[in-house]
Amino acid sequence: MAMIEFDDVQKYYGDFHALKDINLKIEDGETVVLIGPSGSGKSTLIRTVNGLEPVQDGRLIVNGQDLANNKTDINRIRKNVGMVFQHFNLYANKTILENIMLAPRIVLKRDEAENKKFAMELLDRVGLADQAAKYPAQLSGGQQQRIAIARSLAMKPKCLLFDEPTSALDPEMIDDVLNVMKDIARDSKMTMLVVTHEMGFAREVADRVIFMADGQILEDDSSDTFFNGEPSNERARQFLGKIITH
Numbered sequence: 001m002a003m004i005e006f007d008d009v010q011k012y013y014g015d016f017h018a019l020k021d022i023n024l025k026i027e028d029g030e031t032v033v034l035i036g037p038s039g040s041g042k043s044t045l046i047r048t049v050n051g052l053e054p055v056q057d058g059r060l061i062v063n064g065q066d067l068a069n070n071k072t073d074i075n076r077i078r079k080n081v082g083m084v085f086q087h088f089n090l091y092a093n094k095t096i097l098e099n100i101m102l103a104p105r106i107v108l109k110r111d112e113a114e115n116k117k118f119a120m121e122l123l124d125r126v127g128l129a130d131q132a133a134k135y136p137a138q139l140s141g142g143q144q145q146r147i148a149i150a151r152s153l154a155m156k157p158k159c160l161l162f163d164e165p166t167s168a169l170d171p172e173m174i175d176d177v178l179n180v181m182k183d184i185a186r187d188s189k190m191t192m193l194v195v196t197h198e199m200g201f202a203r204e205v206a207d208r209v210i211f212m213a214d215g216q217i218l219e220d221d222s223s224d225t226f227f228n229g230e231p232s233n234e235r236a237r238q239f240l241g242k243i244i245t246h
């Protein structure tokens with residue numbers, strides 16, 4: 001079964017039609033990159049997948065549950081679907097280790113020793129084991145984002161959503177964060193949906209690239225076709241030309 005399936009999904013902000021006839025299937029374990037110009041609906045689309053934005057019409061199945069049905073338990077979805085934001089949203093008054101241990105303790109009631117052991121493993125995986133006792137403000141933006149990723153992984157989600165995770169970072173921090181994301185894409189069986197302008201990431205690890213404009217999906221290709229062949233949609237070709245030459 002697909003991890004995520006949009007079936008003629010419509011999303012409105014008041015009268016504004018933000019997502020138009022979205023049809024999209026993302027299989028278990030796929031890494032999919034979503035690109036498109038500013039205001040095209042990328043954030044809106046990704047935020048519908050864990051129920052941060054409700055949809056008004058169609059079917060949106062995530063991990064076997066229909067998010068377009070208001071009886072669906074959003075908390076059950078969020079246990080399995082993590083999200084990493086542009087601004088890291090760490091808890092400022094908690095240590096790095098506590099930031100990672102909090103949700104598994106409260107939501108999953110994970111045993112304290114096991115929780116700590118796994119949190120330390122994750123800190124090691126993102127290269128920040130020596131920062132466990134610090135507070136978020138003592139870390140750089142890039143380090144905070146790696147902690148935010150570790151915090152999402154601590155829930156052992158089936159699916160991880162990334163909404164422009166490197167856009168708020170200084171250029172010299174971007175690669176460290178992308179390397180952590182590449183490592184996850186290569187080594188885990190997790191489904192990843194990533195909004196990003198980082199085409200190197202898309203080219204190296206994405207299975208598919210989706211291009212959106214004006215609330216619609218205009219192109220949905222394998223990464224190989226998108227980068228080594230040519231997108232068939234004219235606007236997707238223009239967009240690709242612009243971001244690659246910049």
Ligand SMILES: Nc1ncnc2c1ncn2[C@@H]1O[C@H](COP(=O)(O)OP(=O)(O)OP(=O)(O)O)[C@@H](O)[C@H]1O
Nearest residue numbers: 013014016018036037038039040041042043044045
């Ligand atoms: N809460 C909201 N209320 C009303 N309109 C909104 C809201 N959020 C987004 N929009 C509008 O929906 C459209 C899509 O916005 P969205 O943030 O999804 O685009 P995006 O492709 O992620 O853009 P960017 O790359 O600039 O983040 C835009 O026209 C935006 O102004």
